[in-house]
Amino acid sequence: MLRTGLMIAAAALIVALPASSTPSSAQASAQEAGPMVVEMQLKNFDFTPSTVHLRRGVPVVLRLVDAGGSHSFSAPELFAASTLDPTTAALIRNGKVEVREGGVELRLTPNTAGSYAFRCTHFMHSAFGMKGTVIVD
Ligand SMILES: [Cu+2]
Incomplete structure (x- = not known):
């Protein structure tokens, strides 16, 4: 009777070990990867790069670096089709964010x-070519 009880306890331990170790290792690797960062410069009536590829369902930090002057990033359709971080949502007015010296980070x-x-x-500015395209694959 005692032997049967020990065997059940040992079997339970073997089953429990892999189940408890798998989720924690998956979390660790996700934290190491971090969000994708895309940097874009705004200057001389240009966005550089002017075409950006993002992936559907993959969080991204869109870092808008204002390298000269005062500009905006207006992308109402992109913002409407994205989940916005609350701090990012607070920066956006009418589908647009103002980008001044120091730049802005959008998390979406x-x-x-x-x-x-x-x-x-x-x-x-857009008449001089200050426009571009985000392609979500
Ligand atoms: Cu501009």
């Missing part, structure tokens, strides 16, 4: 594949 997760136009809304 695109939810729908597609092609999304963006532009600077400052007077005449």
Whole structure:
């Protein structure tokens, strides 16, 4: 009777070990990877790069670096098709974020594949070519 009880306890231990170790190791590797970071420069009536590829369902930090002057990043369709971090959502007004010296970081997760136009809304800037496309694959 005692021997049977020990065997059951040993079997339970063997089953329990792999189940408890697997989730913690998966969490550790996800933290090491961190979010994808995409940096974009805003200067001389240009976004550099002007075409950005993101992946559906993959969180991204879109780092907008204002390397000269005052600009905006207007992308209402992209923002509407994405899950926005609360601090990012607070920066956006009418589908647009102002980008001043020091830059802005937008944290979002695109939810729908597609092609999304963006532009600077400052007077005449997009007419001079300050626009681009985010492609969500
Ligand atoms: Cu501009």
